Amino acid sequence: MARTGTPSALNKYSGIIFAVTLFLVFNLAVLALNFYTSSTLNNDAVSINLAGRQRMLSQRTTKVLLSIQVDAAQGQYNDKNTAELKKVASLFDTTLNGFKTGGTVVGGDEKPVGLEKVNDAIAVQSVDEALRIWQPYKKLLEPVINSKVIDETSLDAATFYARENNLKLLKLMNDLTSQLEKNTKAKAGNLQLIQTIALVLSLLLFANIVFNALRKLRAADGEIEKAQRETTEILNTVKEGLFLLDPQLAVGSQFSSSISKILQHDISANIPFMPILEGLVSPEIYSSAKDYLDLLFGNKVKENLMRSLNPLTQVKVQAKSDVAPRYLSFQFNRVVEEKRVLHLLVTVQDVTEQVTQAEELMALKGQSSINLGLLSKLLQADVFQLRQFLNNVHTGLEAVNVILANADKRSANHEDLANQCFRIIHAIKGEASVIGLDAIETHAHQFEEHLVLLRKKSSWDAQEILSLPVMLSAMLEQISRIETIVNLIQSHHESANTVQQQPSVSTRVGNNLLRLTEQVSKNQNKNVQLKLNLALLDEMDTKTANQLQQIGIQLVRNGICHGIEPTAMRLTKGKSAQGEISISAQASPEGVIDFIVRDDGQGIVPSRIRAAMLTSGRYSNETVDQLSDKDIVNKLFEPGFSTANNTDKDAGRGVGMDLVQSLVNEIGGELKIDTKPDVFTQFTFRIAKHASPSINLNATEAFA
Amino acid sequence: MSDLSEKDIEIFIEAIGGYFKQITQEAASIGVAYLAKNAFPLNDFTGMIRVSADYDGALYFSAPSAMLRHLLTVMKETNQSEENLLDAVGEIANTISGNARKYFGENMVISIPEKIAGLASMLNEQSRRHAYVIIIKWKHYSASLIVDISRLR
Amino acid sequence: MKLMIVDDSNIIRNRISRIMADAKLPEIEIIGTASSGTEAHALFQTAHPDIVTMDLTMPEMDGVECTTLLTNLDPDVKILIISALSDKATAIQALKNGAAGFLYKPFTDDELVNALLELIEE
Numbered sequence: 001m002a003r004t005g006t007p008s009a010l011n012k013y014s015g016i017i018f019a020v021t022l023f024l025v026f027n028l029a030v031l032a033l034n035f036y037t038s039s040t041l042n043n044d045a046v047s048i049n050l051a052g053r054q055r056m057l058s059q060r061t062t063k064v065l066l067s068i069q070v071d072a073a074q075g076q077y078n079d080k081n082t083a084e085l086k087k088v089a090s091l092f093d094t095t096l097n098g099f100k101t102g103g104t105v106v107g108g109d110e111k112p113v114g115l116e117k118v119n120d121a122i123a124v125q126s127v128d129e130a131l132r133i134w135q136p137y138k139k140l141l142e143p144v145i146n147s148k149v150i151d152e153t154s155l156d157a158a159t160f161y162a163r164e165n166n167l168k169l170l171k172l173m174n175d176l177t178s179q180l181e182k183n184t185k186a187k188a189g190n191l192q193l194i195q196t197i198a199l200v201l202s203l204l205l206f207a208n209i210v211f212n213a214l215r216k217l218r219a220a221d222g223e224i225e226k227a228q229r230e231t232t233e234i235l236n237t238v239k240e241g242l243f244l245l246d247p248q249l250a251v252g253s254q255f256s257s258s259i260s261k262i263l264q265h266d267i268s269a270n271i272p273f274m275p276i277l278e279g280l281v282s283p284e285i286y287s288s289a290k291d292y293l294d295l296l297f298g299n300k301v302k303e304n305l306m307r308s309l310n311p312l313t314q315v316k317v318q319a320k321s322d323v324a325p326r327y328l329s330f331q332f333n334r335v336v337e338e339k340r341v342l343h344l345l346v347t348v349q350d351v352t353e354q355v356t357q358a359e360e361l362m363a364l365k366g367q368s369s370i371n372l373g374l375l376s377k378l379l380q381a382d383v384f385q386l387r388q389f390l391n392n393v394h395t396g397l398e399a400v401n402v403i404l405a406n407a408d409k410r411s412a413n414h415e416d417l418a419n420q421c422f423r424i425i426h427a428i429k430g431e432a433s434v435i436g437l438d439a440i441e442t443h444a445h446q447f448e449e450h451l452v453l454l455r456k457k458s459s460w461d462a463q464e465i466l467s468l469p470v471m472l473s474a475m476l477e478q479i480s481r482i483e484t485i486v487n488l489i490q491s492h493h494e495s496a497n498t499v500q501q502q503p504s505v506s507t508r509v510g511n512n513l514l515r516l517t518e519q520v521s522k523n524q525n526k527n528v529q530l531k532l533n534l535a536l537l538d539e540m541d542t543k544t545a546n547q548l549q550q551i552g553i554q555l556v557r558n559g560i561c562h563g564i565e566p567t568a569m570r571l572t573k574g575k576s577a578q579g580e581i582s583i584s585a586q587a588s589p590e591g592v593i594d595f596i597v598r599d600d601g602q603g604i605v606p607s608r609i610r611a612a613m614l615t616s617g618r619y620s621n622e623t624v625d626q627l628s629d630k631d632i633v634n635k636l637f638e639p640g641f642s643t644a645n646n647t648d649k650d651a652g653r654g655v656g657m658d659l660v661q662s663l664v665n666e667i668g669g670e671l672k673i674d675t676k677p678d679v680f681t682q683f684t685f686r687i688a689k690h691a692s693p694s695i696n697l698n699a700t701e702a703f704a
Numbered sequence: 705m706s707d708l709s710e711k712d713i714e715i716f717i718e719a720i721g722g723y724f725k726q727i728t729q730e731a732a733s734i735g736v737a738y739l740a741k742n743a744f745p746l747n748d749f750t751g752m753i754r755v756s757a758d759y760d761g762a763l764y765f766s767a768p769s770a771m772l773r774h775l776l777t778v779m780k781e782t783n784q785s786e787e788n789l790l791d792a793v794g795e796i797a798n799t800i801s802g803n804a805r806k807y808f809g810e811n812m813v814i815s816i817p818e819k820i821a822g823l824a825s826m827l828n829e830q831s832r833r834h835a836y837v838i839i840i841k842w843k844h845y846s847a848s849l850i851v852d853i854s855r856l857r
Numbered sequence: 858m859k860l861m862i863v864d865d866s867n868i869i870r871n872r873i874s875r876i877m878a879d880a881k882l883p884e885i886e887i888i889g890t891a892s893s894g895t896e897a898h899a900l901f902q903t904a905h906p907d908i909v910t911m912d913l914t915m916p917e918m919d920g921v922e923c924t925t926l927l928t929n930l931d932p933d934v935k936i937l938i939i940s941a942l943s944d945k946a947t948a949i950q951a952l953k954n955g956a957a958g959f960l961y962k963p964f965t966d967d968e969l970v971n972a973l974l975e976l977i978e979e
Contacts, residue, residue: 288946291953301952302975305959309945309952405738405837462717462734466710466838469737473707473834476739480833726965781871791868802962816914 016212023205030198037191043116044184049108050095050115051177054130057092058173062166064088065144069159072150079148086145093138099127099176123179130172133165241348244335247297249273252343262328262348264319280317280328296332299341303334314351326352377436378485383493385508386486389435392546393479396424397472404468418455419639421468422448423659430553430659433519434512443478447471505542506534509549513556513583520560527567527577528560533584536593544687547663548595552583554656555597555683563601563681573678575600598682603675606632633673637661712808713737713836713851716763719803720849723796724842728778735839735846741830745837745848748772749789750820751797758811761831761853763804765797771845790819800849811857858977861906862890863897863923864939865915869962873910873939876966877973885973894918894926901927906934908976910969911956913940913947921951928955935976939964 064085071078091106098105098115107113118124140161143154234256235242241259244252253269260267265276278286288311295301312330329351335343378386400421407417429444450471454464503511510532521528537545564570564579571577581599588594602608606629613619613635627635635641639658660683664671668688675681717734725731750766772789781788794817801814835852860877864870870890877887888904891897893915901909909927913920924936937958938951948959960972 284946288949291949292945295949295952300957302958305952309948309959311945311949401739404736405740407736408839462721463710463714465734465737466713466717466836469739469836470707470710470713473739473836476834477707779868779872780875781868783867788867791866795866795868798962805961 016209016216019205019209019212023202023209026198026202026205030195030202033191033194033198037188037195041184041188041191043114044180044187046107046113047099047116047118048177048180048184050105050113051099051173051180053108054092054095054099054173055170055177057088057095058166058169060088061085061092061141062162065141065155065158065162068144069155072152072155075150077148077150082145082147085141089138089141089145093134096127096130096134099123100131118176118180120179120183123176123183126172126176126179130169130176133169133172137161137165137169239349241346243267243346245273245293245332245344245346247341247343249293259348262350264321280319281312281315285311285315293332293344296334296344297341299334299336299339306332314355326350327355328352377438378482379489381435381437382503382508383486383490384503385435385512386482388542388546389431389437390479390483390486392431393428393440393475396428397476397479400424400472401469404472414457414460415455418451419658422451422455422639423662425451426656426659427550430516430550430557434516434549434553436515436519437482440475440478440482443475447475504538505540505545506537509537509545509552510534512549513552516553517556517560517581520557521564524560525566526560526564526579528564528579528581530556531580531582531584533582533586536585536587544667547667548585548685551595551660551663551685552597554660556581556583558656559597559599559601559681563599563603565602593687595685595687596682598680600680603677603679603681604633604636604673605675605677609633609635708836708851708853708855713838715804715807716800716849716851717838717840719800720765720796720840722803723799724775728775728842730843732840732842732847735841737836737838739834740837740850741834744835744850745839746850747847748822749793751790751793751795752818752820753797753801754815754818755801755812755853756815757813758855758857759808759853760856761851763797763801763853764850765793765800765847766850767793767796767847768845771842771847774843774845786821790821794819858885858908859888859904859906860885860973861888861897861900861904861909863892863894863909863915863920864890864912865892866912867892869912869939873969876969879966880970882970882974884977894920894923897923898926901930901934905931908973909934909936910960910973911936911938911951913938913951921947921954924951924956925954937972937976939969 064081068078068081068085071081094103095105095115097103099118102117103115104112105115118127137158140154140158143151144158147154231254235254236257238256239258241256241262243255243259246252250270250272251267255267255269263276263280265279267276274286274290277289281289292306292309292311296306310330310332312328314327314329316325317328318325327350329349331347331349333345333347334341335345403417403420425444425447429441429448432438432440432444450467454460454468457464513532514530517528517530537548540548559581560579564581565573565575567577570579579600581597583598584594584596586594586596609632610624610627613624613632614621637657637660641657661671664685667685670686670688672684672686673681674684721731721733723732744764745766746764747766748769749772750764752762752764754762769789772792773784776782776784776788776792781792797817801817805812805814831852832854835850838849838851840847840849862870862873864873870892874887874890877885885908888906889900891900895918897909897911898918900906911920911924915923918926920938920940924938927934927936932955934955935958936956937960938948938956939960940947940951940962952959958972958976960968964972
């Protein structure tokens with residue numbers, strides 16, 4: 001879990017900080033309001049008290065005045081009364097004026113007190129009315145107050161006015177008091193309401209803060225708990241061994257539970273690591289590892305270099321409890337703080353499976369071509385035929401190698417080189433398919449495909465030049481593995497005294513061609529019967545017989561692919577559903593031998609070849625037009641000529657006829673083609689007379 | 705036991721090409737490549753590097769003395785004694801295998817070059833049934849690189 | 858910074874000198890070359906180099922021994938091991954004995970220059 005830095009902390013807590021700020025501001029506002037309220041209510045209380053006092057003062061004024069009058073009627077003069085009248089009248093006057101204009105008046109405790117002028121309409125009216133009554137009253141009282149003797153005239157006037165207005169004045173002051181009280185009550189009510197609302201809001205805010213804070217705390221606790229739980233879970237379940245190593249090379253307190261199993265040693269916090277390692281690896285590795293760990297803690301050598309020097313990558317270990325050696329991969333990462341290596345984070349993996357798997361895979365890859373299918377083919381195949389085939393392949397591949405080795409000595413261009421190799425590989429492919437060695441056939445096919453690619457290029461780069469011996473080597477390896485197996489099979493046969501009778505050449509070639517026909521017609525989805533008359537082959541030397549077989553292979557393949565029509569088409573042409581190919585070796589009375597391959601297919605029709613050349617897209621209109629019919633047929637013998645639209649193992653490489661021609665040249669003789677559209681095609685190879693010494697009436701196996 | 709791929713072998717050739725390019729500003733190129741069993745095109749001076757661990761066999765770089773002299777001249781090395789010619793052929797073999805090690809990884813352990821003056825056309829021991837022979841061209845000289853290495857694992 | 862080259866191969870010594878001359882690094886100046894550990898030891902005491910390129914496989918005294926000797930004389934000397942020996946144990950051994958860097962042979966010009974620059978940078 002990532003630690004939160006300052007900016008993100010601000011961010012994380014912004015909500016709560018905002019809420020707390022709002023709460024404080026709000027509470028300050030409420031406090032200010034309270035101050036304001038209580039100060040206004042204080043003022044109001046002063047006003048109410050003073051208004052109440054006015055009631056009393058008005059009555060007192062009248063009472064003292066009347067007392068003076070009573071005294072005067074008895075002829076007495078009490079200056080105490082006069083003084084009191086002065087005091088109460090003056091007090092009433094200043095207070096009343098204070099209500100009107102605001103100002104400082106003497107309070108109940110004889111101290112000056114601030115009085116606010118009244119604002120309320122009713123109160124103002126009461127004050128104004130009271131002033132209207134008071135002003136003349138005051139004027140009438142002045143002589144009474146100022147007289148040091150009994151002044152009955154002034155006294156009577158004042159008393160009269162007092163009697164007349166006293167109750168009015170009292171009522172007005174009473175009204176004023178009530179009004180002020182009423183106002184204050186209303187104000188206090190409002191303030192109370194506001195205070196209540198503020199209190200509620202503030203409580204809500206507080207609750208919100210508390211709730212949020214708690215939630216955040218709970219979440220944080222949850223996260224920490226989760227992180228801890230996850231760490232524990234990881235450490236408990238992770239397959240890799242994980243632990244920290246301190247500079248004293250002791251294991252830290254946190255480590256994955258798998259580590260004990262991987263190291264085959266009980267691990268606990270602070271257990272020294274080196275003795276455990278010592279029990280696992282060789283002394284050389286141990287001493288290297290010790291130095292290596294010291295260098296890691298030294299932190300002098302760069303991490304990259306250190307990583308490349310780790311002596312404990314894929315290290316072979318064997319603990320006392322291990323039955324077989326295992327492979328472990330240790331990885332060390334420095335935990336650096338201020339250029340000091342505090343710990344090493346050690347990751348250990350048991351890579352035994354990968355290592356052994358890789359080994360097995362490599363072993364398997366090395367023998368990829370020896371699979372069960374191939375093995376069963378080899379067991380079924382005729383050992384003599386196999387030997388002969390392997391010999392042919394060897395000869396062929398060696399010829400390819402010679403071509404490669406002399407590649408730059410000849411003036412030959414790359415295309416020729418590719419073609420030469422192609423012919424040889426194609427022959428191998430044909431023979432392999434005849435014997436049913438799919439693995440070699442596939443290999444040869446890949447080789448061919450590669451040669452086709454190279455044939456198109458005017459120059460080859462290093463990889464392309466190299467690819468040829470590499471493919472060659474791969475085929476040679478494959479062949480030599482098959483040879484080993486063939487030897488085993490043969491020795492088995494010999495020891496079991498089940499040495500196979502060597503079949504005659506004609507039978508062998510015949511069987512091969514039958515197998516080929518079956519296979520190719522199945523691939524091409526055609527119905528073909530092969531008729532054979534090859535007895536004469538038994539009288540030839542094996543080399544010629546093999547070469548004729550090669551010719552047969554190519555022509556039968558061509559016959560099925562290009563000659564014999566699909567069944568439906570044959571039926572519309574009024575032919576039998578099953579196509580027929582016949583191969584025969586016939587001797588003329590003059591002793592000349594003809595090797596004839598005939599099919600009852602669609603024939604070689606120049607116009608069809610032209611059309612096929614055009615649709616293949618490989619030839620232009622002009623090229624095709626310029627060629628005579630004979631040229632067109634001769635095209636069939638050019639290397640790389642093909643009209644097949646897609647290439648498969650059976651046809652489309654355009655090498656078959658090229659190979660036939662070169663075999664014909666090798667044996668010596670003439671090749672003749674007879675064909676009739678929709679009826680037949682016949683290849684007649686008349687073997688030259690000078691080649692006849694190769695006829696061997698008593699041929700035996702010449703291959704070892 | 706399995707074969708090297710053309711990519712694997714190309715690594716060696718690239719290394720030689722790179723070496724010549726680096727030292728002489730003129731890359732070496734590949735002439736022909738084929739397989740050899742017995743007859744190897746060895747020249748006057750040969751540097752041999754043995755490989756081990758996951759691989760087995762050796763790699764040879766064999767060059768005619770004229771080519772090495774030319775190389776030393778380009779390197780402005782005036783001392784063209786046999787010792788220095790051997791030094792040069794060893795250095796090339798070393799470069800090739802060292803560069804190749806970057807590709808093949810730690811599982812190919814490479815020996816210090818063995819330097820041989822005048823060698824028969826037979827290798828003392830051959831690891832592969834067929835070793836790869838690659839003719840390397842630099843200027844008008846031909847040197848040979850023989851890769852007789854097989855992969856054990 | 859003064860550089861001393863230790864290698865038993867003429868060609869390598871010359872090559873390192875040539876690479877350093879080509880690189881024209883103002884901070885590095887070659888003060889001498891030695892073709893053996895003994896020679897290096899002697900030259901070290903008179904020329905006091907700050908950096909050394911050291912071959913590992915040399916007759917008489919090998920590179921690791923020579924490294925130990927030189928770092929004992931001057932613990933601050935920065936030694937770059939240049940070797941074709943690719944086994945880890947050798948490299949670890951050399952680093953343990955005071956070498957500061959390791960460069961595999963063969964090296965390109967740039968690799969050598971970078972390795973030396975990295976060495977002084979520390």
